[in-house]
Amino acid sequence: MVTPGPTLEIANLRVRYGHREVLKGISLEVQRNEVLGIIGPAQSGKTTLLRILNRTLDDVPGIVITGAVKVDGVDVRQVKDVFALRRKIGMVAPLPVGLPLSIFDNVAFAPRMAGIRDRSELEERVERCLRQATLWDEVKDRLHSLGTRLSGGQQQRLTIARALSHDPEILCLDEFSVAIDPVTTMRIENVLKNLRAQMTIILATNLVQQARRLADRTGFLLNGELVELDRTEVIFSDRPANRKTYDYVNGLFG
Amino acid sequence: MEKAARSIQSRPRWEVLTETAIEWLIRLCGISAILFVFGIFFFVFREGSGFLFHGFNVREFFGSTEWYPNSQSHVRYGALALIVGTASVTVLAMLIAVPFGIGAAIFISEFCGPRLKETLKITIELLAAIPSVVWGFIGLTVMNPLIINLFHTPIGLNVLNGGLILALMSVPIIVSIGEDALKAVPDSYREAALALGVTRWQLVHRVLLPAAKNGLLAAVLLGVGRGVGETMAVLMATGHAVQIPTSLMDSVRTLTATIVAELGEAPVHSDHYQVLFIIGVLLFSITFVVNLAADLIVRGIRSK
Amino acid sequence: MARTVFLLMTLLMVVPLLLIIGYLVYQAWPILSLDFLLTNPKHGMRAGGIWSPLLGTIYLVVISLAVAAPIGVLAAVFLNEYARDNWFTRIVNLAVVNLAGVPSIVHALFGLGAFVLFARLGKSILAASLTLAIMTLPVIIASTKEALAAVPKAFREACWNVGATRWQTIRHIVLPNSISGILTGVILQVSRAAGETAPIMFTGAVFFKAIQEGHLFAYSLFDQCMALSMHLFTISTQVPDVPKALPYGTAVVLVSSVLAVNALSIIIRVRLRTRRKW
Numbered sequence: 005m006v007t008p009g010p011t012l013e014i015a016n017l018r019v020r021y022g023h024r025e026v027l028k029g030i031s032l033e034v035q036r037n038e039v040l041g042i043i044g045p046a047q048s049g050k051t052t053l054l055r056i057l058n059r060t061l062d063d064v065p066g067i068v069i070t071g072a073v074k075v076d077g078v079d080v081r082q083v084k085d086v087f088a089l090r091r092k093i094g095m096v097a098p099l100p101v102g103l104p105l106s107i108f109d110n111v112a113f114a115p116r117m118a119g120i121r122d123r124s125e126l127e128e129r130v131e132r133c134l135r136q137a138t139l140w141d142e143v144k145d146r147l148h149s150l151g152t153r154l155s156g157g158q159q160q161r162l163t164i165a166r167a168l169s170h171d172p173e174i175l176c177l178d179e180f181s182v183a184i185d186p187v188t189t190m191r192i193e194n195v196l197k198n199l200r201a202q203m204t205i206i207l208a209t210n211l212v213q214q215a216r217r218l219a220d221r222t223g224f225l226l227n228g229e230l231v232e233l234d235r236t237e238v239i240f241s242d243r244p245a246n247r248k249t250y251d252y253v254n255g256l257f258g
Numbered sequence: 259m260e261k262a263a264r265s266i267q268s269r270p271r272w273e274v275l276t277e278t279a280i281e282w283l284i285r286l287c288g289i290s291a292i293l294f295v296f297g298i299f300f301f302v303f304r305e306g307s308g309f310l311f312h313g314f315n316v317r318e319f320f321g322s323t324e325w326y327p328n329s330q331s332h333v334r335y336g337a338l339a340l341i342v343g344t345a346s347v348t349v350l351a352m353l354i355a356v357p358f359g360i361g362a363a364i365f366i367s368e369f370c371g372p373r374l375k376e377t378l379k380i381t382i383e384l385l386a387a388i389p390s391v392v393w394g395f396i397g398l399t400v401m402n403p404l405i406i407n408l409f410h411t412p413i414g415l416n417v418l419n420g421g422l423i424l425a426l427m428s429v430p431i432i433v434s435i436g437e438d439a440l441k442a443v444p445d446s447y448r449e450a451a452l453a454l455g456v457t458r459w460q461l462v463h464r465v466l467l468p469a470a471k472n473g474l475l476a477a478v479l480l481g482v483g484r485g486v487g488e489t490m491a492v493l494m495a496t497g498h499a500v501q502i503p504t505s506l507m508d509s510v511r512t513l514t515a516t517i518v519a520e521l522g523e524a525p526v527h528s529d530h531y532q533v534l535f536i537i538g539v540l541l542f543s544i545t546f547v548v549n550l551a552a553d554l555i556v557r558g559i560r561s562k
Numbered sequence: 563m564a565r566t567v568f569l570l571m572t573l574l575m576v577v578p579l580l581l582i583i584g585y586l587v588y589q590a591w592p593i594l595s596l597d598f599l600l601t602n603p604k605h606g607m608r609a610g611g612i613w614s615p616l617l618g619t620i621y622l623v624v625i626s627l628a629v630a631a632p633i634g635v636l637a638a639v640f641l642n643e644y645a646r647d648n649w650f651t652r653i654v655n656l657a658v659v660n661l662a663g664v665p666s667i668v669h670a671l672f673g674l675g676a677f678v679l680f681a682r683l684g685k686s687i688l689a690a691s692l693t694l695a696i697m698t699l700p701v702i703i704a705s706t707k708e709a710l711a712a713v714p715k716a717f718r719e720a721c722w723n724v725g726a727t728r729w730q731t732i733r734h735i736v737l738p739n740s741i742s743g744i745l746t747g748v749i750l751q752v753s754r755a756a757g758e759t760a761p762i763m764f765t766g767a768v769f770f771k772a773i774q775e776g777h778l779f780a781y782s783l784f785d786q787c788m789a790l791s792m793h794l795f796t797i798s799t800q801v802p803d804v805p806k807a808l809p810y811g812t813a814v815v816l817v818s819s820v821l822a823v824n825a826l827s828i829i830i831r832v833r834l835r836t837r838r839k840w
Binding site: 277280281283284285287288289290291292294295297298301302304305357358359361362364365366368369378380381382383384385387388389390391392394395396398399400426429457458459462480483486487488489490494514517518521522526534535538541542545546548549550553 | 563564565567568569571572574575576578579582585586632633634636637639640641644645653654656657658659660661662663664665666667668669670671672674675676679680696699700703727728729730750753754756757758759760763764791792794795798799809810813816817820821824825828
């Protein structure tokens with residue numbers, strides 16, 4: 005049964021590391037199956053915003069988080085099983101990572117850790133996720149070779165396959181194209197276009213044109229503040245609501 | 259997709275319970291070091307505490323050189339000579355080991371190609387592995403006749419022998435920490451100095467040594483800690499005379515050697531036995547402070 | 563010029579050692595043989611071999627490492643993977659460092675007070691092994707920590723991102739990829755445990771004990787035992803008129819076992835560098 009209401013609701017989120025405030029009162033909603041782009045220069049808080057969602061910032065020393073972050077109506081910090089939460093949210097980091105396991109075990113890792121032991125189910129899942137990540141054809145004959153020996157672009161697609169392997173409802177990508185070649189970037193963008201029917205996608209990117217290509221709505225994050233959030237056409241038009249948005253999108257600073 | 263999502267949401271209960279148990283075991287092992295350090299202090303103190311609070315004369319212990327635990331008429335526990343014995347051997351060892359050890363660290367760090375570096379580091383590591391009792395044996399059978407022949411003394415088991423052996427034993431730790439200290443000096447210092455046209459010697463003397471002085475100090479402290487705590491080698495190499503040495507050729511006895519030499523004969527829980535444990539507490543305290551100081555300094559370097 | 567000076571200083575430390583070891587081997591030569599290893603000391607230790615001390619040392623090493631290795635590895639896992647960066651962790655780390663600096667004679671006194679007397683184990687292989695275990699523990703913790711820290715953080719983060727728990731990550735990714743480093747650290751402590759004399763002198767090692775020659779299970783946990791390090795000390799200082807080659811032979815066996823074990827750990831370390839999975 006699909007819960008009605010926005011998939012993600014953030015209300016007045018403030019995050020600081022010690023004395024440094026990184027997010028200064030962010031509020032936004034993300035609807036089911038939409039693609040939300042988050043643009044902004046480096047150090048604006050994009051990574052922090054994403055990682056708050058899957059609570060991988062919990063152990064950072066000196067971190068203080070206030071405000072509400074609700075996934076399907078439940079505040080992430082009140083969730084009983086944080087690991088189940090992390091399986092609901094797929095996360096792709098900027099730098100590609102292949103775990104030091106075989107390619108098969110890389111993609112089978114999350115399901116195995118979640119309790120799935122049945123060999124045929126794992127095989128089906130691995131193939132499905134590798135196909136969705138458009139990596140299957142390149143690796144289908146060497147599923148037992150080490151994931152760490154793949155190229156950067158292949159490892160990033162492997163990361164996406166890993167993220168898909170635990171059936172996430174929200175897929176977060178944090179500047180995924182930073183360390184990979186343009187051809188692979190295009191391939192992954194096509195993957196995202198195909199995935200949007202199945203899940204909500206939040207795409208943080210330093211390439212404004214990437215947001216323009218993929219996102220339904222785009223938010224502009226600057227120095228921890230959400231300057232503007234609107235339909236992508238508006239953000240990239242001649243008259244966005246905020247002057248700074250226009251300047252950033254047109255490369256006048258950044 | 260929903261069915262699949264459901265199957266992935268839960269792990270078997272026993273697996274979660276096992277994991278919780280393992281994590282508690284890990285936490286317990288994690289704090290074990292603290293438990294053991296306290297335990298060591300507690301149990302050693304306990305064995306000596308009876309006499310410590312009833313009859314132990316602190317002034318005599320630290321001020322008198324008359325160590326007669328087995329006397330029939332007048333038992334005295336003056337440990338001054340033992341303390342000086344420990345100090346003399348350790349100081350001599352440091353006087354030899356520090357310059358040579360730091361010299362070796364400088365050579366390995368600044369003047370060495372990678373192949374030679376690897377070989378030397380392995381050799382020094384093997385030097386460090388030689389057991390204390392073998393060093394004592396070397397002192398007894400190799401250094402002893404050597405000293406007798408070279409210096410024409412009647413016995414070769416003395417401060418010199420112990421100091422030399424202890425120096426050889428302490429070199430590896432001084433080289434290792436010294437090398438870490440030199441590695442921590444940024445390359446930009448070296449490049450800047452060489453660009454100014456200084457010689458290698460000036461580079462070492464005026465740039466590297468001052469910059470690395472904290473680490474080198476830590477190395478010396480660790481060497482001292484090792485020296486004070488060393489047992490078998492000095493037992494076998496320094497002779498058995500409880501006296502304040504007036505020359506390098508005099509035999510001495512260290513605190514550590516005294517415990518080993520006398521604990522076997524002292525009746526359990528007797529005064530003598532308890533005094534030996536009190537010496538243990540003293541040793542523990544000294545090395546505790548020295549190692550603490552060295553570690554605080556080393557941590558300062560490694561975090562840079 | 564400076565280079566030569568420092569080179570000489572280095573060699574001055576290293577060369578005498580090689581000469582000394584050569585001298586030891588030379589003096590021990592007449593007596594080194596398989597028989598030497600498998601025969602008990604005889605005639606008040608003035609003849610025969612070193613079987614009982616050798617077996618005793620093996621017992622002590624195996625039992626002490628069987629105790630110290632699991633505790634040390636788990637403690638390092640705690641410090642590197644679970645512990646937050648706070649004052650408590652700093653104290654634990656400090657305790658490890660200080661435990662490492664405790665003189666061997668103080669370990670002996672502790673072992674006597676805690677295991678022999680308080681725990682009523684009496685002077686026994688068990689008490690001596692436990693004493694050795696506590697002595698080797700801090701270095702195992704330190705080297706395991708290093709091995710764990712060598713596994714890149716990115717791997718752990720990738721695991722957490724897909725919902726793996728901390729322990730799952732450790733068990734499936736971190737530990738398997740730090741095994742070589744852990745092994746190296748543990749193996750190095752073999753030579754330490756084999757070489758120490760003071761900690762076992764008052765807790766379980768004994769001047770002389772007759773056991774069956776060539777029989778691997780000749781000792782029991784509550785027996786006292788002979789040990790190579792103690793034996794060397796005894797026959798070079800406590801027993802008069804020992805034929806020269808005997809103590810040299812004992813020293814050579816002790817040193818060569820220690821060096822062989824250390825060489826093994828170096829080989830493992832080199833192999834691990836080439837077989838890394840990333």
